[in-house]
Amino acid sequence: MTRTGWIAAAVSTGFALIVGFGAGWWTQRAATDSPGPAPATQRPHPDDVEDRPETGFETVVVGLDETHDFGDGLTVNLSGFERGVEQGGVDPVTGQEGDLPYLSWTVEVANGGDKAVPTGLVTRSCSVGDPLRESGSPVLGESVNPPDSLDPGRSGSWDEDCWADEGDTQIQYTVEFHDQDFVPLYPPVTFAGTVD
Template identity: 70%
Template structure:
């Protein structure tokens, strides 16, 4: 091989080494997120929302009448009572942006623990929809007792007050309630109370 040929070969090898080491340095020197999971593979990690960390509950929402007492299981039951219409003077509905004298409906959520063990109600999530067709409704939160009990001893009952904006001409209401643990996983099936008011 001629001198010029050896020089070209040496330069080529040097360039290959530089490019190779440079690519390796760039790869190890940058910060990147976790690799994307393969198709059909659950994402990895310790976040509570990760698929493989969340157990299957198998719960489906149960729909009952407004005046029905629903047994959630293990002697724990829930019902709605004391429906009343009213008008909040100087009310503000952030959902619709309306202000003024706004009509609403209020009721009481009653719980009973007829079991021999303490019932933990955990975190309670609620939602209200009214009208026909149904539309989401906010809450004026006018009740004296707006906080659900955290637990019920054997044989103990508890309650809290609820309400939502309801136009005078509307009669249809749908109220959904769900009891969840500290990780926001359902403890019992969600219950939707649905029906019409006078």
């Protein structure tokens, strides 16, 4: 190879190295400077009210001593309201600790229809006082889980409770039944009234 050929080859190789190094540096720099793809958003929990599917259902309000019939034979009612005090209780809603008063009751469901109905996926909420305020639940009952489903002619129940001071006579309890995809099956039912 002639001297001119060697020089041309060296210049060409040097240029290629510089371009290669520069491209690599630019790629690395761009990777650290760019924000990259946005992180995937977490799917909301189906229990979040704002993210539930639209069903067109409106909440049905009934008295504390009423039985609500959903129209296909499934009924729900409340019974056995009692007051108590939980020693060493903790209310996560208010942050109160100590000997805390509460209200307890039983939710009764029955299937008078001709098909089995799912009853195990339930959302519940409780408010007490005047004006009403949201209240947490101490979950003190012996049977706190709804039955998974009810066959025709069958009934079931579970225990409910919520923190309530002695002066809290107004109570509002809402229950809603869902299918396995957490889509509401019926309108939410709110039991509202006065407890001594």
